[in-house]
Structures are given as C-alpha cells and as structure tokens.
Amino acid sequence: MQMHNNEIKSEHFDHLDHMNFRLINVSYTSGPATEWLLRKHFIETYMLLFVASGQGWLKIDGSFIELKAGGLYVGFPGQLIEANVHSLDERGVYHMNFDVMYAMEQEGETALDIMKQLLRNEVNGEVTSSSPVAVGVICQMIYHHTLKKDGLQRYYGQIRFQELLYTMFYDGAYAEKTDLTSPIEHVKAYMEQNYAKRLTIEELAIVARMSPRHFMRLFKKRYGCSPVDYLTFYRIKQAQILMRNDHSHRLKDVASYVGYQDETYFRRKFKQISGIPPAAFIRNSKQKIAAVHSVSIGILLALQIIPCAAPASHPWTYYYRRKYETDKVMPLAEGETIWLEQLRLVKPDYIITAGTESDTLQSKLHSIAPVCDLPWGKGDWREHLRYVASFLDRSDIAEVWLQRYEEKAMIIKNQLADFIRKDSLVVLKVYGEELQMLGPRSIASVFYVDMQMEGPEGIETYWERGTVTMKELCVLNVERILLIVGDDETSRQTWVDVRKSEEWLELLAVQKGRMDILLSSVLLDYTAFTHELMLDEILKLWQDRP
Structure with missing residues (x-):
C-alpha cells in the first residue's frame, strides 16, 4: 500500500462526496499451468482487471489491448468485453465487478460520466498505476476478506476495495498532473515491441511527443540509462534468449533478428554487455x-x-x-x-x-x-x-555484471532527492507472527550500502537480533518504512493486525505517508540478481515522491 500526502486538486473529486461504490464479486486465478478466460459478453457493471502476472489480451468494444504484468484495466457498463491471460505465476490475475451509485444524477451528469472523468476519460485501455506491487497487495487482501464467512470480515474487504479505488483515482490524477511517466513508459514499450527495427532518438522523441533533448533527460531519470543503452541491452538480452534455446542459428542471422545488420558491431556489443563473446556464450549455454x-x-x-x-x-x-x-x-x-x-x-x-x-x-x-x-x-x-x-x-561475466550494477546504483543514488536519502529508514518483513528487521546482510543492503541511507539511532541492535516489537519500533525515530509481507496466511493476518494498531498509526513514517510495500516472493534472497531487481523497485518507489 502506498500512502500519499501530496494534495491533488480537481473539481471531479468533489463528486466523490455523492458517490457510493460497492464491490459485487472478485475472482482470483493463478498457477503456471493455468489460463484465465473471459468470454465475449456485454458487461452490466463496472469491471476492474488487475494482471499481477502473465500476459495476454483484452478486447473492449472491438479494440485490442495487449495486457502486461502489473497492468490495471477498467471496463464500463455496456461495453463488449473479451479477455485471455496466460503464463501466470502465483501472483495471478484479479477480476472484479462493482456498482457505482451517484446521488446527483438528476442534475445532468450520470455516474458513468463522472467515472470517465475520474479515470481521465480512459474508457479503453490501461489505468495508470504508480505501484503495481501495492495494487497487488490490496487486491490480495480484498479477495482474502471477501471469502470469509464472517460478515464483518467481508465488510472489511469492501473497505479495502475503497482503498483500491482511492489508489487508482490518485495515481491517475498524479500522472496527469506530472505528465511525465506515462509517455516515457509508452516509449519503453514501443522500443521493446520494435527493437528489431532501426530506431532513432528523433523517432522515439516523436513517440513521446517531446523534444529529443527533453526525452533523453527524462528517460535516463526514469530508468537510469540512456534510451540507446537500454535498446542495446534489450537487443542483446533477446539475442541471448535466442542463442540459449537454439544453437543452430548462424550468428549473422541472430544479429539481424535483433536489429543489427553489422555482425562485427553485434559481436562487440554482445561482449561489452555479456562479458564474453557470442561463441563463448553459446558454448556455456550448452x-x-x-x-x-x-x-x-x-x-x-x-x-x-x-x-x-x-x-x-x-x-x-x-x-x-x-x-x-x-x-x-x-x-x-x-x-x-x-x-x-x-x-x-x-x-x-x-x-x-x-x-x-x-x-x-x-x-x-x-x-x-x-x-x-x-x-x-x-x-x-x-x-x-x-x-x-x-x-x-566465468569471472569475466561476473566483473562486467558488477560494473554495470555499480554504475546503475550510482545513477539511482544521485537521482534520489537528498531528503529521501537522509531519512532514517527501516526495512521490515512481516513473517508469521513476527516483525523482522532486515539489515545490511540482506536485500536491505541495497539501501544501507548502495544508496548509503541510514537507519535510526540504535537500529544495529535489532539488525543483530533480527526481530523488533511494535513498542520497540515506536521508540525508534523512523522517518521512512519499507515493508515486505510474507505470502502465507499467518503473515497476512499479522500485517492486518499491525496496520490497525495504535502504535503503528502513531509512527512518524506512517503519519507522513512514507511507507511502501513490496512483493515478498522474488525480492528476499540475498543474491546478485535480487539486488538488481531492487534497484529497479527503488526508482518506482521514490522517484518524484515526497
């Protein structure tokens, strides 16, 4: 869950005083051998689709939309909807139906009109989400509580649904206010779809609808590298996939397939990024x-x-x-x-x-x-x-990887505002019935070592012990919290109890809206690859954030 304290003013939000939202049902589908299908039909209610994992497609009134992991999509009453999602993992896909009632429809505007305004008139396509991880956590909690036999627990699921709507409205308005993230992400997706073609900065800037200089600056700020470097890295990654799975391709054909007509240039770029020549990569992959x-x-x-x-x-x-x-x-x-x-x-x-x-x-x-x-x-x-x-x-590969990691970490550290890096940070994991305090010898080393952030005074004691109580947490002057919630039922229930406690609500970081949640499954291991994944999460969490 992400909490925000930036004030975003819009006359459309005044209508929320007269609107009621009710979740009708929610379904959850997951598993590597599972496929989620939504047959073609006219929907009678509002629809929310959150693709926590997998890929697929969605058709709304005949318009084709490519679904992507982390995407949040909305459908309106009367639309013709059809969808398919495959390649799921344990995070799955959530499908919700809900009703909207508007007490002032007699004055000319309907609930449908207001909803389109609140969602920036995006009647077809993806709704902006600043943190798919946070949305996934909320969806998980909604589904969990709506299954309960206890009516009070189901009512709490409705409350979490209101929280999801708030997050959706806020993120859409914030993206509209900044008008920065969406175009850059759109260009990144454009590059990944057209990587085999000859792409120029001028062409990409046109896609982003901004000047080349402004585009390059914003892209590097968002992703920590230039558009050219990202395109090169993505092309080589695609070449690696091709070479790893089929050793029969000629190198010239591989180069051409990923957008390089000059085989010599491809060889040089491949070694620069991979740390070894293509021939050695193929040999190793066997x-x-x-x-x-x-x-x-x-x-x-x-x-x-x-x-x-x-x-x-x-x-x-x-x-x-x-x-x-x-x-x-x-x-x-x-x-x-x-x-x-x-x-x-x-x-x-x-x-x-x-x-x-x-x-x-x-x-x-x-x-x-x-x-x-x-x-x-x-x-x-x-x-x-x-x-x-x-x-x-494979020491050469390791050293190239480490060099690229250090460069990326330095860029991201420089991009973080000084006041964010100076905030006292705690990285907590809810595991079972415990609150665990993660220290430098864990994935938290990304923050404490690479980003050079500091914990509150006295935190070393809890790093050594590994756990912390709510009373002890209250004593620490915590200005920013990063929370990782375990996937099991006990951990989720512990988090529900923690977030409702008076001690939690009194924490400075919580009151200032400086608390973020990350998905637990692939980010906990203390390894090289998880550290690189966490660098990407830092940009999503704190770029342009208070």
Missing part, C-alpha cells in the same frame, strides 16, 4: 548447471545461466522459466530421495550448493557431478557471485 539451494538461482541468473534444475518450492523456479522463455528447467521435489534421483536423470555438468548440506548429502551430490559449495556464512553477495563465477570459469 552446459547444464543445477541449483540445489534457492540462493544459487540468483547467483546463476546474474552469470547468465538458466539452471537446468532448481527447487520447485522457490518462486523463482517459475519466474525465470517465464522471464527467460525456456522450458528446460527441472523443478526439484522437496523429498531428498526424489530430487537426488531427478538430478541423476538430468545429468548436470555442475551442481551449486550453499554450504548447508550435510556431509552425507554432499557425498551423494559429488557422485552425480562436480559441486561448488558456496561458503554462505562468509563474505557478502558480491563475494558469493565471484566465488561461483570463479568455479565455473
């Missing part, structure tokens, strides 16, 4: 490397390696299969006997562990393939990356 421990996944991904096998219980197992367009990953079962047999069937060239396996298990693993046993208790995530890279003879 190796089969298994990740026995979950943290090994984030290390291997930074080294441009898709594990041939990884724990099925870890959310990344499906995340990287979707993200990297490969079906060559063996999800390892939880039972040791079963997953050892799975590894024997896969016949990996190498196995990566994290120093937590017993001597007996290590011996069994060594009988299958050479094992890199990462000394998990020593060093930071950078040293872990270098350790595995050295074992796999």
Whole structure:
C-alpha cells in the first residue's frame, strides 16, 4: 500500500462526496499451468482487471489491448468485453465487478460520466498505476476478506476495495498532473515491441511527443540509462534468449533478428554487455548447471545461466522459466530421495550448493557431478557471485555484471532527492507472527550500502537480533518504512493486525505517508540478481515522491 500526502486538486473529486461504490464479486486465478478466460459478453457493471502476472489480451468494444504484468484495466457498463491471460505465476490475475451509485444524477451528469472523468476519460485501455506491487497487495487482501464467512470480515474487504479505488483515482490524477511517466513508459514499450527495427532518438522523441533533448533527460531519470543503452541491452538480452534455446542459428542471422545488420558491431556489443563473446556464450549455454539451494538461482541468473534444475518450492523456479522463455528447467521435489534421483536423470555438468548440506548429502551430490559449495556464512553477495563465477570459469561475466550494477546504483543514488536519502529508514518483513528487521546482510543492503541511507539511532541492535516489537519500533525515530509481507496466511493476518494498531498509526513514517510495500516472493534472497531487481523497485518507489 502506498500512502500519499501530496494534495491533488480537481473539481471531479468533489463528486466523490455523492458517490457510493460497492464491490459485487472478485475472482482470483493463478498457477503456471493455468489460463484465465473471459468470454465475449456485454458487461452490466463496472469491471476492474488487475494482471499481477502473465500476459495476454483484452478486447473492449472491438479494440485490442495487449495486457502486461502489473497492468490495471477498467471496463464500463455496456461495453463488449473479451479477455485471455496466460503464463501466470502465483501472483495471478484479479477480476472484479462493482456498482457505482451517484446521488446527483438528476442534475445532468450520470455516474458513468463522472467515472470517465475520474479515470481521465480512459474508457479503453490501461489505468495508470504508480505501484503495481501495492495494487497487488490490496487486491490480495480484498479477495482474502471477501471469502470469509464472517460478515464483518467481508465488510472489511469492501473497505479495502475503497482503498483500491482511492489508489487508482490518485495515481491517475498524479500522472496527469506530472505528465511525465506515462509517455516515457509508452516509449519503453514501443522500443521493446520494435527493437528489431532501426530506431532513432528523433523517432522515439516523436513517440513521446517531446523534444529529443527533453526525452533523453527524462528517460535516463526514469530508468537510469540512456534510451540507446537500454535498446542495446534489450537487443542483446533477446539475442541471448535466442542463442540459449537454439544453437543452430548462424550468428549473422541472430544479429539481424535483433536489429543489427553489422555482425562485427553485434559481436562487440554482445561482449561489452555479456562479458564474453557470442561463441563463448553459446558454448556455456550448452552446459547444464543445477541449483540445489534457492540462493544459487540468483547467483546463476546474474552469470547468465538458466539452471537446468532448481527447487520447485522457490518462486523463482517459475519466474525465470517465464522471464527467460525456456522450458528446460527441472523443478526439484522437496523429498531428498526424489530430487537426488531427478538430478541423476538430468545429468548436470555442475551442481551449486550453499554450504548447508550435510556431509552425507554432499557425498551423494559429488557422485552425480562436480559441486561448488558456496561458503554462505562468509563474505557478502558480491563475494558469493565471484566465488561461483570463479568455479565455473566465468569471472569475466561476473566483473562486467558488477560494473554495470555499480554504475546503475550510482545513477539511482544521485537521482534520489537528498531528503529521501537522509531519512532514517527501516526495512521490515512481516513473517508469521513476527516483525523482522532486515539489515545490511540482506536485500536491505541495497539501501544501507548502495544508496548509503541510514537507519535510526540504535537500529544495529535489532539488525543483530533480527526481530523488533511494535513498542520497540515506536521508540525508534523512523522517518521512512519499507515493508515486505510474507505470502502465507499467518503473515497476512499479522500485517492486518499491525496496520490497525495504535502504535503503528502513531509512527512518524506512517503519519507522513512514507511507507511502501513490496512483493515478498522474488525480492528476499540475498543474491546478485535480487539486488538488481531492487534497484529497479527503488526508482518506482521514490522517484518524484515526497
């Protein structure tokens, strides 16, 4: 949930005093083998569709809209709607129907008229959302409470639905006020759809409807790199996907496919971004490397390696299969006997562990393939990356990745306003019935080490202990909070109890609206790849924010 204290004035919001919103129903669909379909029909109520994961399409009155993960979409009564979403993961897709009543319709304007005004007249297409993660958390809570048998709990689901509407109205008005983010994101999507074509800054600036100089400045501010650098990186990433999944393509054809007619230039750019020449990348991609421990996944991904096998219980197992367009990953079962047999069937060239396996298990693993046993208790995530890279003879790749990470972190740190970096920050995780305090030896190192933010005085005690109580949190002078809520039922209920407590509401960060929530599933591991993901989240969280 994101709380805002910026005042956004609009005469349209005055109509909210006379409007009532009622959630009729909400459905939730998730799972890697699941597809969500909405048959073609004329809708009689308002519709909200939040695609937390997956991809697909939506047709509104015959107009085709490409759905994307994190997208929030609205439908109005009387429209002809049809949709399909696939490639889902555990975050899924939420579909809601709701009614709107307007007490002043007799004066000429209907509820439909006002809704279109509140949503910036976007009757077809995506509704602006500043934080898809926050929207996902709210949708999750709405669905959770509407299933309850207790009428009071279902009523609380209606309250959370009002919160979702507030977030939607606010984000739309804020985007209209700033008029910056939407055009730049539109150009980014345009680049990703047309990366194989010859694109110029002048053409992209026209798409953004601004001058080339202004466009380049805003793009770098938004994404931490120039449009040309982003396009190059995206093209090479697409080339890697192609080369990883099909080794029969000629290099000249791969270069042409991703937008490079000059093979020599493509080779140079490929090595610059990947750290190794294309031929070495193809050779490496033929190796089969298994990740026995979950943290090994984030290390291997930074080294441009898709594990041939990884724990099925870890959310990344499906995340990287979707993200990297490969079906060559063996999800390892939880039972040791079963997953050892799975590894024997896969016949990996190498196995990566994290120093937590017993001597007996290590011996069994060594009988299958050479094992890199990462000394998990020593060093930071950078040293872990270098350790595995050295074992796999991919140190060049690791150093290029680290250099790019440091450059990106420096750009983002410089973009953050001074008062944000000077705020005392705590990174909390709601796990079970506990409030855990994340410190520098966790994903929170992005903030405390790379962004050079500081925690409140005395926070080191709680870093060492790992947990904090609400009373202890009240004693700390917390000016900004980043919260990560666990996916399990107990964690979600603990968060509900925490956010309703008087101690929580009295926290300075909460009162000033400086509290943000992040999705827990893929951001918690202390690895190279999760740190890069968190850098991207920082820009979404705090760019142009108070």
